[in-house]
Amino acid sequence: MTPSYQVVDGFRIAKAFSPDTFRKALSYKPRNDDLFIVTFPKCGTTWTQHIVINILKRGIPPETFKEFQRLSPFLDITGPGVVETMPRPGAIKTHLPFNLQPYSPQAKYIYVARNPFDCCVSFYHHTKEFPFYQFSDGTFDEYFDIFINGQTDYGDYFDHLLSWYEHREDPNVLFLVYEKMKADTQAAVLKIAKFLNQEYEHMFLKDENLMERIIRHTSVENMKKSTNEHFGSFFGLSPNDDQLKDPELPEGLKHILEFMKNIEFTPKPEIKIVRKGIVGDWKGHFSLPQSNRLMAKFRQKIQGTDIDKLWPE
Ligand code: A3P
Secondary structure, eight states: OOOOEEEETTEEEETTSOHHHHHHHHTOOOOTTOEEEEESTTSSHHHHHHHHHHHHTTTOOOSSHHHHHHHSOBHHHHOHHHHHTSOSSOOEEEOOOTTTSOOOTTSEEEEEEOOHHHHHHHHHHHHHHSGGGOOTTOOHHHHHHHHHTTOSTTOOHHHHHHHHHTTTTSTTEEEEEHHHHHHTHHHHHHHHHHHHOHHHHHHHHHOTTHHHHHHHHTSHHHHHHHHHHHHHHHHTSOOOHHHHHOTTSOHHHHHHHHHHHTSOOOOOSOOOSSOOOOSOGGGGTOOHHHHHHHHHHHHHHTTTSOGGGGSOO
């Protein structure tokens, strides 16, 4: 069984996505004050989006999910229109490899990497969760083969990582690692604040509860509450006409809802974007031959680089 994908100009994305909107997204011209959060899917995007927004809002979380989406739109599916009119400062989410990413030396980019084992497991659950992939009965063994062959949506995990790793020292790129963010979240929050603007870094000196508030608002437990039901209400249920007629609904999201109207699925009120949020969940999913195969691919792909230093153990 294979999830519902499509290939647009040589790049694999979910079949539910609008190819037109995706092409327009790729041709977006970044503004000088743009900040992007870029990841291969399932590497900690939503967590980083919440941290950044909490910093930008000086420790106040987004009031509603709508506000969260306005401040941090997903360029690949909303297209450039939404990004051009978004409130600023905000943070634009993409999942693009460096060669496809709308790029300007003046814009800033936060890239988050996560170890391929946990990323594969998380992406497997994600693909089963979203009905538009039509993979709810898919097995981990089936998904593993697709992942290791670089045939999931957004292409090969390793090519994506390598494409951004080359730019890790660029002054407008902040290269983060999910496992390090987990090990010392406070340090990651400060690093992000400093990268955004030194004023944000200084904010922590003036407001001694700020760090505690941000860590609390962006914890797995709090984010589960603020995220999973909202994703469920939009992507887990059969779309209704009111949603489709909403004049504010971006073209690319309308395309996804139209796609969902034409498929059969069991409705689900929650989509677990925030699932476990731990390091090492792969150990409960991989067989020994699978972990050996992924490790061999990792070694082969990263030859000539020191990427293995990102995950020392
Ligand atoms: P798991 O599926 O391993 O639990 P993305 O936002 O890029 O889709 O990434 C989703 C992954 O990040 C999920 O991993 C999710 O649980 C994890 N995640 C979400 N919020 C988190 C948080 N506050 N802290 C740590 N991990 C988080």
